[in-house]
Amino acid sequence: MINGEETEFLADSRDSLLDALRERIGLTGAKEGCNNGNCGACAVIMDGRLVNSCCVLAAEVENCDITTIEGVATQDGLHPLQQAFLEEAALQCGICTPGFIMSSKALLEQNPDPSEHDIRFWLSGNLCRCTGYDKIIRAVQSAATKMRG
Amino acid sequence: MVASKEYKVIGTRPIRHDGTDKVTGRAQYGADIRLTGMLYARVKRSPHAHAIIKKIDASKALALPGVKAVITHQDFPRPPEGVGTSGEGAPQPWRFQVENFLANKKVLYRGHAVAAVAATDAHIAEDALALIDVEYEELPPVLDVREAMSENAPILHDDLRTKDTTPLATNNTDKPSNVAAHTQIKRGDLEKGFAEADVVIEREFTTTMYHQGYIEPHNGTAYWSKDGHLTVWNSSQSHFVFRNQLANVLQIPTARVTVVPLEIGGGFGGKLYMYLEPLAALLSKQTGKPVKMWMTREEVFEATGPTSGAYVRVKMGMKKDGTITAGEAYMAFEAGAYPGSPVGGGMNGIFAPYNIPNIQVDGYDVVLNKPKTAAYRAPGTPAGEFPGDAVINELCDQLNLDPMDVRINNAAHDDDERPMGGNWGVIGALQCMEAMKNHPHYQSELQGENRGRGVAMGYWGNAGGETTSSASVNADGTVNLVLGSIDIGGTRPALAMQLAETLGIRAEDVWPRVVDTDGVGFNLFTAGSRTAFAGGWAAYELGQQIRAKMVERAAKIWECKEDEVAYGDDGIIRGPKDGDGKDRQFTFKELCGQLGRTGGIIEVGANINKTSVGVSFAGHIVDVEVDKDTGKVKILRYTAVQDVGTAIHPSYVEGQIQGGVAQGIGMALTEEYHFGGDGRMQNASFLDYRMPTALDLPMIETVLIEVPNPGHPYGVRGVGEVPIVPPLAAVQQAVAEATGHRFNNLPITPASILEALYPEE
Numbered sequence: 001m002i003n004g005e006e007t008e009f010l011a012d013s014r015d016s017l018l019d020a021l022r023e024r025i026g027l028t029g030a031k032e033g034c035n036n037g038n039c040g041a042c043a044v045i046m047d048g049r050l051v052n053s054c055c056v057l058a059a060e061v062e063n064c065d066i067t068t069i070e071g072v073a074t075q076d077g078l079h080p081l082q083q084a085f086l087e088e089a090a091l092q093c094g095i096c097t098p099g100f101i102m103s104s105k106a107l108l109e110q111n112p113d114p115s116e117h118d119i120r121f122w123l124s125g126n127l128c129r130c131t132g133y134d135k136i137i138r139a140v141q142s143a144a145t146k147m148r149g
Numbered sequence: 150m151v152a153s154k155e156y157k158v159i160g161t162r163p164i165r166h167d168g169t170d171k172v173t174g175r176a177q178y179g180a181d182i183r184l185t186g187m188l189y190a191r192v193k194r195s196p197h198a199h200a201i202i203k204k205i206d207a208s209k210a211l212a213l214p215g216v217k218a219v220i221t222h223q224d225f226p227r228p229p230e231g232v233g234t235s236g237e238g239a240p241q242p243w244r245f246q247v248e249n250f251l252a253n254k255k256v257l258y259r260g261h262a263v264a265a266v267a268a269t270d271a272h273i274a275e276d277a278l279a280l281i282d283v284e285y286e287e288l289p290p291v292l293d294v295r296e297a298m299s300e301n302a303p304i305l306h307d308d309l310r311t312k313d314t315t316p317l318a319t320n321n322t323d324k325p326s327n328v329a330a331h332t333q334i335k336r337g338d339l340e341k342g343f344a345e346a347d348v349v350i351e352r353e354f355t356t357t358m359y360h361q362g363y364i365e366p367h368n369g370t371a372y373w374s375k376d377g378h379l380t381v382w383n384s385s386q387s388h389f390v391f392r393n394q395l396a397n398v399l400q401i402p403t404a405r406v407t408v409v410p411l412e413i414g415g416g417f418g419g420k421l422y423m424y425l426e427p428l429a430a431l432l433s434k435q436t437g438k439p440v441k442m443w444m445t446r447e448e449v450f451e452a453t454g455p456t457s458g459a460y461v462r463v464k465m466g467m468k469k470d471g472t473i474t475a476g477e478a479y480m481a482f483e484a485g486a487y488p489g490s491p492v493g494g495g496m497n498g499i500f501a502p503y504n505i506p507n508i509q510v511d512g513y514d515v516v517l518n519k520p521k522t523a524a525y526r527a528p529g530t531p532a533g534e535f536p537g538d539a540v541i542n543e544l545c546d547q548l549n550l551d552p553m554d555v556r557i558n559n560a561a562h563d564d565d566e567r568p569m570g571g572n573w574g575v576i577g578a579l580q581c582m583e584a585m586k587n588h589p590h591y592q593s594e595l596q597g598e599n600r601g602r603g604v605a606m607g608y609w610g611n612a613g614g615e616t617t618s619s620a621s622v623n624a625d626g627t628v629n630l631v632l633g634s635i636d637i638g639g640t641r642p643a644l645a646m647q648l649a650e651t652l653g654i655r656a657e658d659v660w661p662r663v664v665d666t667d668g669v670g671f672n673l674f675t676a677g678s679r680t681a682f683a684g685g686w687a688a689y690e691l692g693q694q695i696r697a698k699m700v701e702r703a704a705k706i707w708e709c710k711e712d713e714v715a716y717g718d719d720g721i722i723r724g725p726k727d728g729d730g731k732d733r734q735f736t737f738k739e740l741c742g743q744l745g746r747t748g749g750i751i752e753v754g755a756n757i758n759k760t761s762v763g764v765s766f767a768g769h770i771v772d773v774e775v776d777k778d779t780g781k782v783k784i785l786r787y788t789a790v791q792d793v794g795t796a797i798h799p800s801y802v803e804g805q806i807q808g809g810v811a812q813g814i815g816m817a818l819t820e821e822y823h824f825g826g827d828g829r830m831q832n833a834s835f836l837d838y839r840m841p842t843a844l845d846l847p848m849i850e851t852v853l854i855e856v857p858n859p860g861h862p863y864g865v866r867g868v869g870e871v872p873i874v875p876p877l878a879a880v881q882q883a884v885a886e887a888t889g890h891r892f893n894n895l896p897i898t899p900a901s902i903l904e905a906l907y908p909e910e
Contacts, residue, residue, distance in 0.1 A: 012270075012272060014272050019271075022180075022181070023183075023271075026183075027174075028174070028177070028178075028180075028181035029173070029174020029175070030174070031178070031180075031364070031365065031414065032180065032366070032443075033364040033365065033366070033414075033446065033835075034446040034834065034835045035445060035446065036446070036834060036835075036836075038446075038834060038835035038836045039364055039446075039835050041364055068174065069173065069174035070173065070174045070175075072173070072174075073173050078169070078172065078173070082169075082172040082173065085168075085172050086164045086165070086168040086169070086172060087164065088800075089162070089165070089639070089798075089800035089801055089803075089804055091168070091171055091172070092415075092637070092638030092639060092801070092804055092805075092808065093363070093364075093365070093412075093413060093414050093415045093416075093637055093638050094167075094171030094172075094176060094412065094414070095178060095363075095364045095365040095412075095414025095415060096364045096414075097171050097172055098172075098174045101172060116848075119843070120843040120844045120846075121843075121844055123842075123843040123844075124842040124843050124844040124845075125842075126843070127362075127364060127835060127840060127842065128364070128843075129361070129362045129363055129364055129415050129417070129808070129811075129812070129840065130415060130638055130804070130808045131804050131807060131808050131811075132804075132807030132808045132809075132810055132811035132841075132846060132849050133807075133811070133842075133843040133846055134803075134804075134807045134846075134848050134849050135800070135803075135804055135807070136843070137843065137848070
């Protein structure tokens with residue numbers, strides 16, 4: 001299952017999940033920044049766990065439930081994190097943004113009320129070179145407040 | 150401090166036009182493209198830092214099923230004579246540019262491209278690299294800038310002679326040299342200046358190469374059609390400059406090259422340079438198919454352009470009252486394998502914030518066996534300005550003077566003579582210094598052990614340059630704005646807002662679009678902090694033209710003279726009273742509805758090349774704590790003050806500042822190019838290169854000072870580059886206070902701190 005849809009694909013035995021998403025399935029929202037798990041731009045949620053899709057072999061994901069950035073917004077509109085990233089100007093070039101949103105989503109699913117340190121610690125697996133992180137942290141704080149209601 | 154003028158749109162924070170695509174994964178970046186029948190190509194790179202290429206044999210690679218073509222330097226047409234634009238610096242010889250695309254006869258750094266191979270699948274292209282046999286004769290590499298300048302250094306280019314533009318021109322000889330250029334800035338009388346000082350100190354500083362660290366690796370996809378038209382899709386900071394370069398090096402007419410800009414995932418100067426596009430073009434020509442290329446992160450570190458490592462020596466004199474009497478600097482910058490370091494940025498920056506009567510700055514551009522350097526945010530200025538501010542901080546310590554008082558007393562004022570010649574015009578250096586001094590951060594007492602505070606200033610000159618833009622008005626009152634400068638971090642809203650302000654409409658009613666090289670006339674690069682300034686000028690001119698045409702149409706409808714109609718800044722078009730004495734007016738939207746019947750839709754174009762650039766000054770305050778067991782430096786508090794001219798979209802101005810601060814902190818503390826003696830970068834991954842993460846930084850407070858640039862209708866100054874300059878000296882001073890040691894070689898790593906604290910262990 002990818003973003004709630006049953007998906008079948010053929011992959012080369014050397015393809016990572018990131019290769020398969022981007023080259024075989026046409027979901028290019030997950031980005032390649034390093035291809036070795038350092039930057040987090042390719043983050044997706046796999047069976048409820050945040051993973052760097054460049055470090056997962058495509059062949060491993062059979063029968064897994066995967067959410068990518070393309071599956072975060074719904075028919076009703078943007079996810080509160082997406083809305084907060086826009087309102088707080090938490091992106092400049094935007095290449096790291098899908099990874100940060102997936103990572104933040106995974107954080108808020110297990111910790112709805114994180115401290116600034118919790119957010120910084122959790123997001124330290126995602127590199128952003130444009131923003132200095134300030135506005136990203138604020139966006140996650142703002143989305144967390146909204147999501148708690 | 151705020152700008153005196155009242156604006157309706159400028160200074161607000163609308164959601165950026167391209168935002169939704171970027172938070173939903175829909176935005177298309179260079180690597181996201183897929184074309185029917187596309188091949189994938191990779192680059193074979195040199196394992197040696199300096200070697201002669203004896204032979205390249207691609208026969209085994211070509212025999213691998215799926216491999217379609219292999220190219221080497223010989224597949225390029227003979228490079229044109231002379232020089233061509235290359236990135237943000239001075240134009241460079243075409244020959245050097247082509248040799249950097251694919252090495253000819255010699256490889257000059259590890260990672261230098263030697264051949265490229267296209268195949269039906271990315272894995273096959275990768276496999277084919279190992280099957281290309283290259284025979285090398287290794288030469289000794291030279292990796293240190295001072296060694297490269299020495300008499301017996303290995304020579305990179307037999308035909309390179311020093312170009313010495315200083316008055317004495319002592320370096321102009323007919324001997325091959327690694328010193329490509331020697332330049333000088335001079336005013337006053339140094340000897341007299343030093344004689345007047347109560348204290349004179351001289352210090353040496355080094356900074357390493359640093360990478361821009363954009364998260365998106367370089368990419369480029371090309372299709373060379375059978376009728377000779379080349380189309381390139383990529384992520385760059387300058388698609389028009391790339392188009393012109395491709396036309397030159399591939400020798401095809403400019404109009405037969407189309408470069409389609411896809412979204413760009415960061416550049417900071419590093420994506421002003423082509424690496425893959427010409428190779429993809431040649432491979433496409435050979436195979437008749439579209440060819441896609443991209444780099445791995447290791448290739449980005451080893452084979453694109455970081456900024457220069459530098460050796461800088463500074464001597465300054467100060468009176469007991471804090472007056473700076475003289476400043477002398479010697480700067481040797483690593484250009485990498487080909488000439489063209491940003492030493493000029495360092496020379497211009499070092500004494501810029503201060504009015505020092507006697508100065509001399511000598512700059513050297515030096516080639517050595519490292520990757521050819523590229524522009525990186527305020528190119529050359531962090532490495533060049535850090536030593537000057539560090540020496541001022543040390544002098545303040547020695548004379549027991551407040552470092553902000555000293556800066557304020559020596560500040561450059563409006564219309565003062567600039568060190569590099571000419572006059573400053575209206576500047577905000579002093580306003581920044583005063584705001585720093587009065588800021589609660591600076592006024593607070595720093596308590597606790599192993600803590601220190603530092604301050605420093607920064608300067609960047611900003612840029613103007615050729616800009617072309619067009620706009621069309623729709624019947625429903627919305628406007629399409631066509632841009633030819635790449636949006637790398639929020640210039641779509643910044644330019645749309647300036648057009649909206651001019652027309653008196655909402656930012657949301659202007660839709661900005663960055664188009665390909667066929668869609669609008671030439672635009673210079675997105676660099677030099679020029680886009681909000683120059684693109685804003687163009688947007689203002691477009692707005693003025695639309696206003697004039699709207700007045701024309703209203704006059705036609707009201708059957709009155711044009712000078713009886715006024716276009717208000719509120720977007721209301723007012724005419725003379727009608728026969729019954731009633732006011733006549735149209736809203737912008739109402740009049741747009743009448744355009745079709747009064748002569749058709751309005752479309753306007755603007756070509757500008759403005760030189761009335763406003764320079765930027767900034768000053769930062771930082772508190773740090775040093776862990777004496779591990780040597781780790783923690784940033785406790787950070788405040789960045791900057792003259793931003795007018796903040797068009799304040800959120801993105803703040804974001805530029807915060808991002809620059811983070812990169813400057815990386816230069817000061819954690820990032821470095823670590824070369825082995827063989828010239829191999831030993832930390833070519835994000836994990837080992839160590840850019841700051843979210844956990845390494847605190848919130849970064851920004852203070853926006855608005856001293857409008859009189860050379861722009863809305864007072865815009867570029868804002869993106871200067872914030873990377875002050876962190877180096879500010880952090881160095883804070884660490885000095887915390888540890889009692891001045892670290893003049895950056896980065897200040899935990900290892901260097903522990904070595905200084907415990908020299909006997």
